[in-house]
Amino acid sequence: MKRSGILLILLFVVLFVASQVFFTVRQTQYAIVLQLGKPVGSTLEPGLHYKKPLIQTVEFFDKRIQDYDMQPTEVLTSDKKNLVVDNYFKWRITNPLQFYRTVRTIQGARARLEDVVYSELREALGRHTLTEIVAKERGAIMEQITDEASELVARYGVELLDVRIKRTELPPQNEQAIFNRMRAERERQAKQYRSEGREEAAKIRSSAERDRSVIIAEAKRQADEIRGEGEAEAVKIYAGALEQGPEFFAFQRSLEAYRKSFGNNTRLLLTPENEFLHYFK
Known part of the structure; x- marks a missing residue:
């Protein structure tokens, strides 16, 4: 029994010494050995390593990509x-x-x-307008900030992979003024569009009235031409009929005159020798 206790104590001591000498570096970690607070050797790769107990310690660093959400900051555009x-x-x-x-x-x-990124962010955004930052050149601006800030932080043994803007807002004291200006601009554009629409409508109506006048005039001209041609043809037919039977033509014209002259309550005072009564004899 006493011997078992001694073995347990020895086992505990061995395990304690082993924990102080050996250590494991994971795949997601870097590790460096410190002796009295100063680095010794090079960066340790993943695996099992050892160190001198008591005088050496191990510092672990995460090798994975990390992100950092900065506090919203106010910048001034160009x-x-x-x-x-x-x-x-x-x-x-x-x-x-x-x-x-x-x-x-x-x-x-x-x-x-954070200090470096904020400084580069303020400087880069200060060279661009609000519209460029919000809509037109946002991606290019972020790439420029990332490249410039990455060169500055390389001396710290880190790599800056990406800088992005999540959201852009106007300061509360400026929002109402900006909204009022945007509303006034939209109203001005609406008035301009309505004025241009009325002008275009007047042009269309004027053009339609002009086309209508031209069409009516052309139709009247064609009607007059057709009517003239018809009358000429009628005269020609009458003339041809007169040449073929002048007596019959005279008789027909007289009958038409009688029909028009002798209506209801019509009185004519004529002598029997009057030429108008020729066909009554």
């Missing part, structure tokens, strides 16, 4: 518009030794990165 920008950036550690020497911890790295 057209003197205040803009509240809510953005984030993605980064990762690439050189653990340099990272430890310069910023030490993740929190320290975030603080440095």
Whole structure:
């Protein structure tokens, strides 16, 4: 029994010493060995490693991509518009030794990165107008900020992968003024469109009236021509009939005159020798 207790104590001591000497680096980690607070050796790859107990410690760093959501900040655009920008950036550690020497911890790295990104963001957005930032050149501006900030943070042993704007807003004190200006601009455009519409309608009506007058005049001209041709043809027919039977033609014309002259309550005072009564004899 006493011997078993001694074995357990020895086993505990061995395990404790082994935990102080051996350590494991995971696939998602970097590790560096510190001796009295100073890095020794190079960055350790994933696997089982050892260190000197008591005088050496191990510092682990996450090698995966990390993102950081910055606090919304207010920037001034080139057209003197205040803009509240809510953005984030993605980064990762690439050189653990340099990272430890310069910023030490993740929190320290975030603080440095936030300062650099905010400075580049303010400078880049200050060279563009509100419309370019919000709609036209947003992607290109973000790529430019990412490239410039990445060069500045490389000395910290990190890589800046992406900077993006999640949301852009106007400061509360400027929103109402901007909305009023937008409303006035839309009303001005609406008035312009209505005026242009009335002008175009007047042109269409004028053109239609002109076409109508031309069509009516042309129709009257054609009607007069047809009527003239018909009358000429009638005269021609009458003339032909007169040549073929002048006596009959005279008799027919006389009958028509009698029909028109002798109506109800018609009185004529004529002598018997009057030529008008020729066919009554």
